Amino acid sequence: xxxxxxxxxxxxxxxxxxxxxxxxxxxxxxxxxxxxxxxxxxxxxxxxxxxxxxxxxxxxxxxxxxxxxxxxxxxxxxxxxxxxxxxxxxxxxxxxxxxxxxxxxxxxxxxxxxxxxxxxxxxxxxxxxxxxxxxxxxxxxxxxxxxxxxxxxxxxxxxxxxxxxxxxxxxxxxxxxxxxxxxxxxxxxxxxxxxxxxxxxxxxxxxxxxxxxxxxxxxxxxxxx
Numbered sequence: 001x002x003x004x005x006x007x008x009x010x011x012x013x014x015x016x017x018x019x020x021x022x023x024x025x026x027x028x029x030x031x032x033x034x035x036x037x038x039x040x041x042x043x044x045x046x047x048x049x050x051x052x053x054x055x056x057x058x059x060x061x062x063x064x065x066x067x068x069x070x071x072x073x074x075x076x077x078x079x080x081x082x083x084x085x086x087x088x089x090x091x092x093x094x095x096x097x098x099x100x101x102x103x104x105x106x107x108x109x110x111x112x113x114x115x116x117x118x119x120x121x122x123x124x125x126x127x128x129x130x131x132x133x134x135x136x137x138x139x140x141x142x143x144x145x146x147x148x149x150x151x152x153x154x155x156x157x158x159x160x161x162x163x164x165x166x167x168x169x170x171x172x173x174x175x176x177x178x179x180x181x182x183x184x185x186x187x188x189x190x191x192x193x194x195x196x197x198x199x200x201x202x203x204x205x206x207x208x209x210x211x212x213x214x215x216x217x218x219x220x221x222x223x224x225x
Contacts, residue, residue: 031137051127
């Protein structure tokens, strides 16, 4: 068989030798890109869109990174970020002055961040990396979903530590106050019961009062007459 003939592949199919060579080149000169399929964010809070890649070729200044965006409502893709040795965030459109580079191509990181996201930013983001001669790659898509945080409460480590430290102390203080209140109530009851006078003492006091008032009346009459 001559060199330009077909080659039998698995299953008995004949595949042109040129196609196999092209397929081998594409496999050799390719990148593997990974990105989160879905990212959730809150209005006004910075969000990162992570994108990592692996290249079979050394990283050079020819490496480029492009991020494109399409709204959830549909429409054409628009480029919002470009990188080649230096970051070039978009200077027009809704993402103007809101895209920042947080990646490191030497470590295979092509991530970006969006400042002050709003719900109208919801859409699909695509990370594309080219590192010649590696230019063929998969196309991972990231769907960004921005929502209002509302009144949800986040327990930070400081708040959680404060609760764990002060809550037991507050409980102990409350229990001590309750015990002191009960003791003072018991003492008052005992004091009242101990100072209660008998009927004989009350009658004696009334007689003594009547005697004193009689003497006072007699003295007053003597002064007048």
